[in-house]
Each structure stands twice: as C-alpha cells, then as structure tokens.
C-alpha cells in the first residue's frame with residue numbers, strides 16, 4: 001500500500017522508545033469489565049494542586065459535597081501539610097457533624113518526611129474513616145536528579161515513611177478512626193518493574209497487610225508515556241508478582257499526557273486493577289488526571305452500573321466549573337455542549353430514522369422506548385439519561401439535509417412531513433444557509449416554514465384566502481362544496497362538485513382559472529384528545545409547477561382545503 005508521507009524535520013533523536021514488558025502469556029486482552037471498580041476522586045488534591053487559583057474553602061466544600069452526592073466513597077481531600085488552607089479544610093469537614101457520611105473514607109497525601117507526616121496524621125484526628133497516602137518517587141531520573149540516592153536509599157524512604165505513618169497514627173488517632181494506608185511509587189510507569197515490586201514489598205513488610213488490614217498500592221502513570229497496552233502489561237505483571245495479593249487493593253492513577261488516560265485505566269482494570277484514581281472531567285496536572293466521568297459513563301453505556309450518579313450532568317458541570325474556575329470543552333465526552341448534536345445531513349437522517357424505529361419497536365412490543373435497548377445511530381447513549389433534552393440533538397447549518405430539518409419540525413411542532421415535502425423544504429433552508437452561512441435555529445426554521453406554507457393572519461399573502469366552507473354529500477357520493485373566499489382581494493363565493501371535498505374544491509378553483517392536479521395526499525393527527533389538530537399535506541401540479549401545501553386544523557376536511565390553498569398560493573407567489 002502506498003504511503004506518500006515524507007520524513008519531517010522534527011527532533012526525534014531527543015526521545016527514547018518506551019520499554020515494553022516481556023509478558024507473552026498476558027491474559028488481560030481477553031478480560032471484560034463487568035462491574036464498577038472502587039473509585040477515588042482526587043479532585044481536591046491532584047486536581048486542586050494543578051489549578052492556577054487553588055480552590056477557596058467554599059469552592060472545596062462545594063466540590064466535596066458534589067462528590068459525596070454523586071456517590072464517591074473514597075475522596076482524597078487534600079495535602080494537609082502543604083499549608084493552612086488544606087489543613088483547615090480537612091479539619092472543617094471532620095469537625096462538622098454529618099459532613100462526611102459514615103461510609104465515605106477521606107484520604108490525605110503526604111511526602112515521606114517526618115514533619116509532614118506528623119502534621120498530616122494530626123489533621124485526621126476524629127475522622128471516622130481515613131487513609132494516609134504516602135508517596136515517593138522511585139523512577140531512575142528522580143533517584144538520580146531529585147533524591148540523588150541509590151535504589152536502597154529510595155526504598156528506605158518508603159519503608160521509613162510507612163513506619164512513621166503507623167507510629168503517628170498510633171500516637172495521634174483514637175479508636176474511633178478506622179485507619180487505612182496507601183502507598184504510591186511515583187512514576188511507577190517509569191520505574192523498573194522489579195524495583196517497583198521490591199519497594200512495594202518493603203512497604204508491605206512494615207504495614208503487614210492481612211485480613212481486615214488491606215493496603216492500597218497505587219501505581220501512578222504520573223506522566224503518561226506508554227501505550228495503554230504496555231500500561232496494562234505492567235499491571236498484569238505486578239498483579240502476578242505481588243505477595244499478599246488478596247490483601248492488596250491495586251489502584252491505577254493515570255495522567256493523560258498522551259491523551260490515552262481513559263484507555264490506560266480501562267486496560268489496567270482488565271489487567272487486574274481494583275480501583276481507579278482520577279478527577280471529574282479530567283482535571284489535574286498538565287493534561288489532567290484520568291476523567292472519572294468518562295470512565296463511569298463508558299461503563300454505563302455498556303450496561304454496567306458505574307455506581308455513581310451522572311443523571312444531572314449539567315448540574316455536575318456547573319458545580320465543577322465554579323469550583324475549578326475552568327470551562328468544560330464543548331466536545332468533552334458525555335457532557336460537552338455539542339456531544340449530543342449533529343449538524344451533518346447523513347447523521348441527522350440516521351438519527352431521525354433511529355428515533356422513529358425506537359418508537360415503532362416499542363409500540364410493537366407494547367412498552368415504552370425507555371424499556372428497550374437504545375439503538376439510535378450516532379448517539380452512544382440516550383441524552384435524557386444524563387438530564388439532557390432532545391432539543392440540541394439536531395442543529396441545522398449548510399452541512400444539514402432534509403432529515404435534520406424534518407426532525408426539528410416533528411420534534412418541536414409535531415409535523416411529520418412526507419418525504420418529498422422534506423426535500424422541497426430542505427432546499428428552501430439550504431438556499432438560506434448557502435446565502436447567509438451559519439446556523440439556522442429551530443426558531444428560524446419554524447419562521448421560514450410558516451412564511452413558506454402557512455397563512456399569516458396579520459399579513460395575508462397569496463391569491464386566495466378562505467373564510468368559510470360548506471360541503472354536502474348526495475346519495476351518489478358526490479360532494480358539493482361552497483367556499484366563501486377572497487380571491488385577488490375580492491370577496492367571492494366559489495362552488496364546485498367532485499367525488500370528495502378536495503376534488504370539489506379543485507372544480508371550484510377551475511371556475512377562476514386555476515388548474516390543479518392532485519399528486520399525493522397525506523394527513524396525520526398532531527396530538528391526542530378532543531382538541532386534537534390534524535395536519536394535511538397535499539402535493540399538486542399547478543400549471544407547470546409541482547409543489548406542496550400544508551393545512552392545519554381541528555377538522556380534517558378544513559385542513560385538506562387549507563393545504564390546497566397553501567399550494568395554490570405558493571404557486572402564484
């Protein structure tokens with residue numbers, strides 16, 4: 001196959017290849033995610049530490065309450081030794097009765113330095129469920145550049161740090177605190193696997209995990225540098241080699257430097273991870289932490305309960321935007337303004353047909369559309385499930401076709417245009433978008449439709465305005481129609497006969513020199529009940545023109561006569 005790409009002048013010599021894992025009998029590709037993992041939100045820690053303007057106490061509290069309301073049971077609430085703001089926030093939620101629900105565990109991060117550990121553990125006094133999360137970098141470049149130490153020195157930092165956490169917890173925390181421990185070898189993904197394992201084992205030897213005493217080993221892709229598949233290989237390798245595996249909660253903490261954090265988290269779960277750390281909408285250092293909303297909604301869209309409530313996604317977004325003082329991108333999966341919207345014709349056509357088919361399938365089964373499997377093309381989930389309406393599903397511009405325009409008329413005005421009329425009207429809209437560019441809103445579409453097809457009582461246009469009509473049918477089924485109308489500004493009475501009101505009206509129109517031939521006729525009710533309106537569509541040949549008219553009325557005969565008038569007036573317009 002020909003590839004005409006040419007070498008670029010980019011300085012590729014500056015970058016090394018990421019090392020693969022030797023694990024030919026990997027099993028993760030065959031696994032599926034069938035249940036939600038444990039989630040930890042680090043919005044208040046990793047998310048917060050990446051903000052230009054870190055959250056104020058009020059913004060932190062709003063974020064905490066949102067996370068609790070959504071259903072997160074593990075929440076990293078800060079880095080209390082970083083300063084007074086984080087410390088005070090942790091104290092405030094512990095001290096306020098009921099602020100932290102019984103089943104929610106708060107977690108706090110610290111470096112492996114004694115003074116910081118003491119202050120960190122102290123911040124948790126009185127908490128019901130709390131975890132101290134200790135980290136130190138283990139990756140080669142950090143050993144050399146940051147700590148300037150050997151592997152043994154670096155392992156010792158982790159081991160000593162763990163011992164100090166236990167000592168201070170023993171000293172400062174009472175019986176009321178169900179105390180947990182988490183350790184992270186920083187940039188796990190750049191650390192030699194056997195060394196990462198050795199450090200984790202050293203930490204476990206101190207903590208002594210066992211029944212009712214789990215340890216969380218969190219393996220961060222602090223900077224994402226490999227493909228998600230290699231990331232998964234590393235998780236499978238660790239899962240196979242860790243001792244005391246049944247007491248280890250293996251946690252994944254991807255960042256999004258390559259833009260594949262979501263995939264990295266999902267593949268790590270397939271490779272045995274039990275828990276995911278991330279932030280809402282992918283907030284976090286640089287390109288962000290993995291996006292917990294996308295991960296949760298990906299599960300939902302596969303029929304797996306994320307155990308998190310995303311049903312009011314716009315409220316979640318509003319709170320998030322207030323807390324972070326940032327905006328969610330319009331293309332952000334599941335929440336962006338444009339993610340349930342199609343502009344292009346073929347997408348809109350398929351969406352409209354999809355909605356119609358859903359309705360028909362549900363009707364055939366005698367259930368509602370909410371009871372059958374979602375199958376609308378181009379919409380991975382039903383926008384209604386996250387609190388969105390169908391209003392924005394189709395938006396019309398120069399890339400749109402008849403299906404989209406017909407969808408708007410059906411959805412907003414209950415008008416189910418016949419196919420050839422859709423084509424006719426979409427040409428009218430197309431002429432506008434070609435001439436003016438930009439979007440044509442549903443309001444614009446309706447205004448154009450009304451102007452094109454319906455009488456305007458304030459400013460009547462066209463040769464004929466019908467005021468009243470009466471029809472009688474004789475024993476042979478012949479209709480006689482009498483119509484009071486204004487024709488070219490003159491009040492007049494038109495009479496005609498035919499084998500139905502429409503043909504009688506055509507006959508009446510012959511008397512004023514208008515020759516109309518019926519090509520197609522369709523009608524439908526627009527709503528249920530006594531005050532139901534009907535819409536009639538008529539396609540006729542008038543002189544050398546073929547065009548459609550529409551009539552809307554509570555009475556179907558009147559609706560059909562109005563449709564004829566609509567077509568006749570359009571022909572002369």
Ligand SMILES: CC(=O)SCCNC(=O)CCNC(=O)[C@H](O)C(C)(C)COP(=O)(O)OP(=O)(O)OC[C@H]1O[C@@H](n2cnc3c(N)ncnc32)[C@H](O)[C@@H]1OP(=O)(O)O
Pocket residue numbers: 046049079081082083110111112113116135136137146147157186222
């Ligand atoms: C990957 C991550 O996201 S990790 C979390 C990072 N988050 C944050 O750093 C936010 C909060 N941090 C802070 O407020 C501050 O860094 C503090 C208060 C914790 C510490 O501040 P300072 O004492 O001024 O130290 P500073 O931030 O410069 O840290 C560098 C020192 O800590 C050491 N260090 C860095 N990480 C660790 C660690 N995990 N364990 C032990 N020591 C560490 C470095 O080697 C360096 O030591 P040196 O001064 O002897 O060279």
Ligand SMILES: CC(C)C(=O)C(=O)O
Pocket residue numbers: 046109135184186187218220221222223253255
């Ligand atoms: C502290 C650790 C888990 C971290 O935030 C990272 O490595 O990204």
